[in-house]
Amino acid sequence: MTTPALASRLADIVGTANVLVDDAAMLPYTVDWRGAYRGRALAVVRPDTTEAVAAVMRLCAETGTSVVPQGGNTGMCGGAVPDATGTAVVVALGRMDRILSVDALDNSMVVEAGCVLSRVQDAAAGVDRLFPLSLAAEGSCQIGGNLATNAGGINVLRYGNMRDLVLGLEAVTPDGSIWNGLRALRKDNRGYDLKQLFIGSEGTLGVITRAVLKLLPRPSERITAMLGLGSAIAAVQLLSRLRERCGDIVSAYELIGRPCFELVWRHIPDTRDPMAGPHPWYVLVELAAVGESERLRENFESVLAEAMEREWIADAVIAESVAQAQALWRLRETIPEATLAEGPAFRSDVAVPVNQVPRLLTEAVAALSARWPHPRIICFGHLGDGNLHFNVLAQSGDELDPVWSAAVADVLYDAVDRYEGSFSAEHGIGQAKRAALVRYKSEAEIALMRAVKRTFDPDNRMNPGKLL
Amino acid sequence: MTTPALASRLADIVGTANVLVDDAAMLPYTVDWRGAYRGRALAVVRPDTTEAVAAVMRLCAETGTSVVPQGGNTGMCGGAVPDATGTAVVVALGRMDRILSVDALDNSMVVEAGCVLSRVQDAAAGVDRLFPLSLAAEGSCQIGGNLATNAGGINVLRYGNMRDLVLGLEAVTPDGSIWNGLRALRKDNRGYDLKQLFIGSEGTLGVITRAVLKLLPRPSERITAMLGLGSAIAAVQLLSRLRERCGDIVSAYELIGRPCFELVWRHIPDTRDPMAGPHPWYVLVELAAVGESERLRENFESVLAEAMEREWIADAVIAESVAQAQALWRLRETIPEATLAEGPAFRSDVAVPVNQVPRLLTEAVAALSARWPHPRIICFGHLGDGNLHFNVLAQSGDELDPVWSAAVADVLYDAVDRYEGSFSAEHGIGQAKRAALVRYKSEAEIALMRAVKRTFDPDNRMNPGKLL
Numbered sequence: 001m002t003t004p005a006l007a008s009r010l011a012d013i014v015g016t017a018n019v020l021v022d023d024a025a026m027l028p029y030t031v032d033w034r035g036a037y038r039g040r041a042l043a044v045v046r047p048d049t050t051e052a053v054a055a056v057m058r059l060c061a062e063t064g065t066s067v068v069p070q071g072g073n074t075g076m077c078g079g080a081v082p083d084a085t086g087t088a089v090v091v092a093l094g095r096m097d098r099i100l101s102v103d104a105l106d107n108s109m110v111v112e113a114g115c116v117l118s119r120v121q122d123a124a125a126g127v128d129r130l131f132p133l134s135l136a137a138e139g140s141c142q143i144g145g146n147l148a149t150n151a152g153g154i155n156v157l158r159y160g161n162m163r164d165l166v167l168g169l170e171a172v173t174p175d176g177s178i179w180n181g182l183r184a185l186r187k188d189n190r191g192y193d194l195k196q197l198f199i200g201s202e203g204t205l206g207v208i209t210r211a212v213l214k215l216l217p218r219p220s221e222r223i224t225a226m227l228g229l230g231s232a233i234a235a236v237q238l239l240s241r242l243r244e245r246c247g248d249i250v251s252a253y254e255l256i257g258r259p260c261f262e263l264v265w266r267h268i269p270d271t272r273d274p275m276a277g278p279h280p281w282y283v284l285v286e287l288a289a290v291g292e293s294e295r296l297r298e299n300f301e302s303v304l305a306e307a308m309e310r311e312w313i314a315d316a317v318i319a320e321s322v323a324q325a326q327a328l329w330r331l332r333e334t335i336p337e338a339t340l341a342e343g344p345a346f347r348s349d350v351a352v353p354v355n356q357v358p359r360l361l362t363e364a365v366a367a368l369s370a371r372w373p374h375p376r377i378i379c380f381g382h383l384g385d386g387n388l389h390f391n392v393l394a395q396s397g398d399e400l401d402p403v404w405s406a407a408v409a410d411v412l413y414d415a416v417d418r419y420e421g422s423f424s425a426e427h428g429i430g431q432a433k434r435a436a437l438v439r440y441k442s443e444a445e446i447a448l449m450r451a452v453k454r455t456f457d458p459d460n461r462m463n464p465g466k467l468l
Numbered sequence: 469m470t471t472p473a474l475a476s477r478l479a480d481i482v483g484t485a486n487v488l489v490d491d492a493a494m495l496p497y498t499v500d501w502r503g504a505y506r507g508r509a510l511a512v513v514r515p516d517t518t519e520a521v522a523a524v525m526r527l528c529a530e531t532g533t534s535v536v537p538q539g540g541n542t543g544m545c546g547g548a549v550p551d552a553t554g555t556a557v558v559v560a561l562g563r564m565d566r567i568l569s570v571d572a573l574d575n576s577m578v579v580e581a582g583c584v585l586s587r588v589q590d591a592a593a594g595v596d597r598l599f600p601l602s603l604a605a606e607g608s609c610q611i612g613g614n615l616a617t618n619a620g621g622i623n624v625l626r627y628g629n630m631r632d633l634v635l636g637l638e639a640v641t642p643d644g645s646i647w648n649g650l651r652a653l654r655k656d657n658r659g660y661d662l663k664q665l666f667i668g669s670e671g672t673l674g675v676i677t678r679a680v681l682k683l684l685p686r687p688s689e690r691i692t693a694m695l696g697l698g699s700a701i702a703a704v705q706l707l708s709r710l711r712e713r714c715g716d717i718v719s720a721y722e723l724i725g726r727p728c729f730e731l732v733w734r735h736i737p738d739t740r741d742p743m744a745g746p747h748p749w750y751v752l753v754e755l756a757a758v759g760e761s762e763r764l765r766e767n768f769e770s771v772l773a774e775a776m777e778r779e780w781i782a783d784a785v786i787a788e789s790v791a792q793a794q795a796l797w798r799l800r801e802t803i804p805e806a807t808l809a810e811g812p813a814f815r816s817d818v819a820v821p822v823n824q825v826p827r828l829l830t831e832a833v834a835a836l837s838a839r840w841p842h843p844r845i846i847c848f849g850h851l852g853d854g855n856l857h858f859n860v861l862a863q864s865g866d867e868l869d870p871v872w873s874a875a876v877a878d879v880l881y882d883a884v885d886r887y888e889g890s891f892s893a894e895h896g897i898g899q900a901k902r903a904a905l906v907r908y909k910s911e912a913e914i915a916l917m918r919a920v921k922r923t924f925d926p927d928n929r930m931n932p933g934k935l936l
Contacts, residue, residue, distance in 0.1 A: 105708050106823040128712060152655050161655060164632060177912050184821040186853035187620050187629060187893035189668055190905060191935055192917050196664030200657055217711045240573050243685045244596060247758030249715075290715030295763045353652040355574040385654035425655035437658060444645050448924075449660050455919045467659055 001063045003042055010045045010089070013055045018046040018095070029070060029090045030082055037078030037431060040086035041068070048095035050170060050178055050209040056091060057207065058176030065089055066461045067174070069203035071145025072116065074137035076349070077430025079202045080145065083465045091207055093144045099123050100210070107215040108167055108184045113144025113208050120213065129215035132159035132251075136333065144208045150200035152426030157384030158251045158288075159216065161426070162199065168212035169195040173205075174457045184212045197452065202428050203463040205456040219251070219288035223300050224325035227307075228279030228315035233358040235283050235383055238303075238312045242285070245303045249296070252286040253384035255357070260335045260380045267341035268334045274317045274327075283313075283383070284332050286325075332380070339378050339391060344400040346392045346408045350416045351425035354386040364390060364415045371411060387425040413440060429467045437467075469531045471510055478513045478557070481523045486514040486563070497538060497558045498550055505546030505899060508554030509536070516563035518638060518646055518677040524559060525675065526644030533557055534929045535642070537671035539613025540584065542605035544817070545898025547670045548613065551933040559675055561612045567591050568678070575683040576635055576652045581612025581676050588681065597683035600627035600719075604801065612676045618668035620894030625852030626719045626756075627684065629894070630667065636680035637663040641673075642925045652680045665920065670896050671931040673924040687719070687756035691768050692793035695775075696747030696783035701826040703751050703851055706771075706780045710753070713771045717764070720754040721852035723825075728803045728848045735809035736802045742785045742795075751781075751851070752800050800848070807846050807859060812868040814860045814876045818884045819893035822854040832858060832883045839879060855893040881908060897935045905935075 001009075003021060010019045020026050021043045029044045031037065042065065047053045060067050066088035070080040082088045096112035099119065103109065104127040111120055117138040124131035133146060135153030145151075147169070151162045159165065168183040181195045198208055229235050235255050242250050258280055264271050289296050300318075307313045319325035339345055352360045361379065368375045372395065381388035392408050394400055413423040413436055423436045438446065446468075453460070453468055469477075471489060478487045488494050489511045497512045499505065510533065515521045528535050534556035538548040550556045564580035567587065571577065572595040579588055585606040592599035601614060603621030613619075615637070619630045627633065636651040649663045666676055697703050700723060707721050726748055732739050757764050768786075775781045787793035807813055820828045829847070836843045840863065849856035860876050862868055881891040881904055891904045906914065914936075921928070921936055 103821075103823060105704060106821045107708075107711075108821065150657050150661075152657075156655060160632070163661070164628070173916075179912060179916065180910065181913070183888050183890070185819050185888075185890050185893070186822070187624060187819045187850075187855045188890040189618050189620075189894055189896045190890055190892050190901075190909060191668075191897060191913075192665055192920050193618075193631070193668055194913065194916055194920075197660055200659075200661055217715045219715070236573060240575075243575075245759060247685045247687070247717075291713060291767060299759060351653050351655045353571075353574045353576065354654070355571060382655075387655045420651050420653075422651070422653050422656040422658055424658050425653070426657055428657045429659060433658075441658060442648065444647060445649070445659075445662065448641075448647065448662055451923045452660055452662075452920070455923045456916075 006063060006065065007043050009059055010043060010056065013059070014045055014047050014052055020044040029073065029092055032078055032081045033074055037081040039082035039084055041082045041088055041090045042086060044090040044092055046092050046095050050172065053091065053172045053207055053209050054176050054178050056089070057172050057174065060089055060461065061175050064459065064461070066464050067091055067207070068463050069093065069148065069207045071113065071142035071148070072137065072140045074141040075145065075149060075430060076427040077432035079149065079428055079430030079466050088464070093142060096209065102127050104129055106184060109213050109215060110182070110210065111143055111213060112210050113142060115143045117141050117143060117146060124215050125218065128218055130218040131165070131213060131215055133162055133165055136336070143211060147199055147208050147211060148201060148203050149428045152382070152385065152387065154252045154254065154382060156382060157253055158248055163196070165214050166195065166199065166211055167214055169198055169208060170210040171198050171206040171208045174459070174462050179206070182210055182212055200428070202430060202467045204453060204467050205462060217290050220291055221289050221296055222325070223287045223296060224319040224328055225285050226274050226317045226328050227283040227285060227313045228275050229281040229283060229313050230279065231358065232281055232361050234312040235281060236355055236358060238283070238307050239384060241307065242303050246287060246299050249287050249289045250285065250384065251288040252284065254284040254332055254380065255383035256282040256284065256332060256335070256380040257377065258282070259376065260378050261331060263338035263342050263378065264331055264334050267338040271331055271334065275315050277315065279314055284328060335378070335380050342393060344394040344397065345378065346400070346405045348390045348409070348412055349387070349425050349427040350390055350412065350421055350423055351385065351387045352416060352419040352421035354383065356419045357383060357386055357388065360415060360419050360421065364412050367411045367415055368392065368408065385425070409436065431466060434467070474531060474533065475511050477527055478511060478524060481527070482513055482515050482520050488512040497541065497560055500546055500549045501542055505549040507550035507552055509550045509556055509558045510554060512558040512560055514560050514563050518640065521559065521640045521675055521677050522644045522646050525640050525642065528557055528929065529643050532927065532929070534932050535559055535675070536931050537561065537616065537675045539581065539610030539616070540605065540608045542609040543613065543617060543898060544895040545900035547617065547896055547898030547934050556932070561610060564677065570595050572597055574652060577681050577683060578650070578678065579611055579681060580678050581610060583611045585609050585611060585614060592683050593686065596686055598686040599633070599681060599683055601630055601633055604804070611679060615667055615676050615679060616669060616671050617896045620850070620853065620855065622720045622722065622850060624850060625721055626716055631664070633682050634663065634667065634679055635682055637666055637676060638678040639666050639674040639676045642927070642930050647674070650678055650680055668896070670898060670935045672921060672935050673930060685758050688759055689757050689764055690793070691755045691764060692787040692796055693753050694742050694785045694796050695751040695753060695781045696743050697749040697751060697781050698747065699826065700749055700829050702780040703749060704823055704825060706751070706775050707852060709774065710771055714755060714767050717755050717757045718753065718852065719756040720752065721850070722752040722800055722848065723851035724750040724752065724800060724803070724848040725845065726750070727844065728846050729799060731806035731810050731846065732799055732802050735806040739799055739802065743783050745783065747782055752796060803846070803848050810861060812862040812865065813846065814868070814873045816858045816877070816880055817855070817893050817895040818858055818880065818889055818891055819853065819855040820884060820887040820889035822851065824887045825851060825854055825856065828883060828887050828889065832880050835879050835883055836860065836876065853893070877904065899934060902935070
């Protein structure tokens, strides 16, 4: 079918205004937010109901057209950007942005896939509940994308990944059928849990259209503190002790190497060192509880006193106001921006068991130093999840050298693999990490993944060139 | 291959002592614990390593033999018992009962599939951690079975189902390959999460051999109370308020209809009504926290005072000692035994959204009463999960009338389906609920499930006649 003919049939489904075929108009959908991945599309279609998505999918099935589902286009691995062939239709979910219900009594809400994460958080807060997923792109990423990539972020330690925050799903399969798994059940053992396959599948098995999300009690009290430490192992020990003494109210536990903050203080206005002296490592810790303020603070301070005595920590700053807490978080959150300002860098998103993080750090630094003397390592991450963004600044030049970058990846990922870790903790595979998938996953596992893919998408039309 | 020839080759793998072919010797493996499901087997084989399981599976693949994986044989739906054909080999995992590691710093442990649940709980407690899965059969059920059925139990409200307590899995696929997903990672987005398929698959996709389990902070303080209520809706409202005021430290919230307790007081020695007057409904509630005893009690009592004022509850008994708490739990835990003593009963395990439980109860009671006047309903369950064991005593006779039982199921499950619920919340499908699966799941979903089954087990040799 010619492009105009397909566009005309797409327009019959969603209206002319919601079918884009002009290259300039399609640009926000064919290039990722960082400009790192550029593709081409046959058309961009913007349906606003599940039925419209299904009709688009049936048309694509009939015409043998590939489909690239897209949410907020905020991914880190190019998973939502079409490939260079220009043969795929991008199905952009942004118009499906209705919050269909918010139920405080049931602790659940039903949303369409195109809802921006921060709106979902706000709707939960509106009924005095918490939707805990929180990540840098929350102002523009969409729930459908969060689901398709099993998003992580800063609260995983306490609340789990996106996978753990979903009760039910609706998705459209490649043949255009609607799979309705949209139930608000806490327990349901009626056969294989198919929603688990869609979660984290990066658009390669179908298009997620709606979800039932889990809500949680909203913490009324919060303690935010920055700690200065001599080593990463001390940070692991302190986390373990904190959870022993305070329970699972530790909601964030971010490890930050001093070089990260040095970039922040250099490049980000109105930031400064909150501590008197320098420390090799910092931890930004947050505790959140319901109605326990005094006792919470007492407990926390007593654990800090113990940690001082054991020399796990050298200094601590506890935020005395919301503004101070925000200032501490700003130091953490602007690290990516400050790194970008410093120059090109290899970026990663790795995970190992929590107690192996210190060993991985030592080994990775040694291995990199052996090959490239004095590497400038910018390492921070979600220590509570064993998840590090272990980044290395390029030693020169304005552009990232892909050969050097790939070599750094091999050194780091090999070390991660020795600790039975993951080269992609929360960002997924997309286009970026397909080679690593083949290198580090067993053939048997990849064969099983391919078999699952064939089962759902026998013609390989869903998000081709991604993940597998 | 003849049975003796197969038995001899099985013995080559696991030793003669671990191959049973005699009907009497096989009896504990071919009949379920209640005597409700009786099957036959070609042989029972008891491997003690993953490699031995793989060798057994390869032999079965080579000879076209069916395989029934079996853990503690404590299931409610006959999922672990072979069918009547006598053509399957039962692979009993009980000898694979090693706890391979318990890591307090990483909050994880690695166990073999044959570990009994209570041993896993004890091993976690031994390093001051909690493994939260808790259910009636914990003294004999095995982790492999808990995984294969995605077990639920009394702490799901706070900690989730078995699915939520697993970091990694190892399984042997039907062709005898070992799939190694045994990683202790909190975040790992490298493609489809295959372990999710094995969890809850009831032995139809492969044999689970080892798992990495998640550990949690161990609560040091616990409050147990029995509340008397006028209605189920009041119980839902109170739960919502409790979580608002106390956070997610509500670890159990069991709704119990008075007829349940009347059976307990009649049939179970040394039990008595803990309250002065009768109430239509009771809630057994437990709060568990780390190092917050006084404050916890204060908060709880203040919520109870509010609940009294709002007339959500009419009476409350708070346990003042561990013995008193155990006595309250005994009233709840002996309901199944007391029901059995009273006579035959239709039993169920249904779930609806938490806030729909009161409406479901009203509707189900009305529908049953319309057909069978004055039904004796024994209803209790995990209200925090919307999960009820809605049971009905047979009106006469010593044996359960299967026609009546099926008719009651239809009435109840139809009502559950109208509330978008599940006719099997935590017990799975097994042999017992295959007809219901076909009746209540969409054809499209069953087709997808069958496709997944074919992908993993093209010859349909894994636990035939179960689930699908």
